[in-house]
Amino acid sequence: MVEDVFPDVERVAVVRGGGLGDLMFAYPALTAxxxxxxxxxxxxxxxxxxxxxxxGRSGPISEVCVAEPLLDGSEEQEAFFAQMRARGFGLAVQLHGGGKNSNPFLLRLGAEHTIGTKTPDAPDLERTLPYVYYQHEMLRALEVVGLAGASTARIEPVIAVEAAETAAAERIIGTGPQPLLIVHPGATDPRRRWPVEHFAQLTVAAVEDGWRVALVGAVEDVEDAQVIVDAARAGLAPELGDRVDSHAGRLSLAELLGAFTCAEVVVGNDSGPRHLAAAAGAKTVGIYWVGNALNAAPLSRRRHRVLMSWVTRCTVCGVDVTQVGWTAERCTHDPSLVAEVAPESVYDEIRALAAGH
Structure with missing residues (x-):
């Protein structure tokens, strides 16, 4: 249900921390x-x-204010909130979790109207939506902004990519007659990571089938990316080895965004870069644990395919891993929960997307 628009709102504040994926989940709501x-x-x-x-990027956001972790009651924290209150926000929107910590933060912005999600232990806002963990994050954010009268026909994020960003990526990654498959092997939670040997098998199959493969990722992905490249080259005929390379840790954020526009398909785990690739217009194949798929998988299937693992218990200790958030303590083990997804199945989806099927 969409509520009425608040009158006379000239400035809106939106609280949404986290990484690239968290931002992409909120982007349709920001556009709305x-x-x-x-x-x-x-x-x-x-x-x-x-x-x-x-x-400097066109889109719904006028400015980004970075909320650094600040000691409660410190002069720096008081100065931050004073600067925010001075902006005179007519509306403040909480899109960050269940509100136990983020709603008090939002209320200190001094906005005339407030909306957001709320767990039973979170402070009230003017209009709230109950926070239930298993809800798709993009739909949750759209439901929240509906409390302020916002609605949209666009339910997935679209982000503008500059021609200069694409050109910069092409200079680094290069061009060639083969279609480009970009592989992102990282994820913040190690349990969301597909095994490196699976990525290597996938890379070999793609190169032998006529693809060029580029590994991308952050500094923390460099080691895994190189392991994949080395294993793939070891399994390929020598003359095909130069069709796979790693650019992990070498691309700026703008260059990474540009690289996604050069790819025929992008494949990766449930991670911020995969979400960013989708928003940039790339075709993507995502490897998901079923619980994460409920909250974060792409909503459409024309350009995006999802391979899911249906594991529900930790493969080390057997604890139920579907109980997440505040409902249960997480076990200390980090096995891949998506290892059961077969490389052959992933490559079938890559070929189908490339063929327009």
Whole structure:
């Protein structure tokens, strides 16, 4: 249900921390807010990563303010909230979790109207949505902004990519007659990572079938990416080895975004870069644990395919891994929960997307 628009709102604050994926989940809701309040500026209170991606980029966000962790009651924290209150927000929107910690933060912004999600132990806002963990994050955010009268026909994120970003990526990754498959092997939670040997098998199959493969990722993905490249080259005929290479840790955020526009298909785990690739317009194949798929898998299937693992218990200790968030303590083990997804199945989806099927 969409509520009425709040009157006379000239400035909107949106609280959404986290990484690239978290931002992409919120992006359709941010676009809907812009449409509902076309004359208002929207300030995203988010992370430094968000600022690097969005500064100067066309879209719904007017500015990004980075909310650094600040000691409660410190002069720096008081100064931050004083600066935020001085902006005179007419509306503040909480899109960050269940509200136990984020709703008190939101209330200190001093906005005339407040909306957001709420667990039973979270402070009230003017209009709230109950926070239930297993809900798709993009739909949750859209439901929240519906509390402020925002609605949209766009349920997945679209982010503008500059021609200069694509050109910069092409200079680094290169071009060639073979279609480009970009592989991102990383994920914040190690349990969401497909085994490196599976990525290597996939890479071999793709190169032998006429693809060029580029590994991408952050600094922490460099080691895994190189393991995949080395294993793939060992399994390929010598003359095919130069069709696979790693650029992990070497691309800026802008260059990574540009690289996604060069790819025929992008494959990866449930991770921020896969979500960013989808928003940039790439075809993607995602490897998901079923619980994460409920909350974060792409909603459409024309450009995106999802391979799911249906594991429900830790493969080390047997604890039920579907009980997440505040409902149960996480066990200390980090086995891959997606190892059962077969490389052959992933490659079948890559070929289908490339063929337009």
């Amino acid at each position: 807010l812009q449409a509902a309040y076309p004359h208002a500026s929207i300030t995203l209170i988010g992370s430094e990563l968000h600022r690097r991606l969005l500064d």
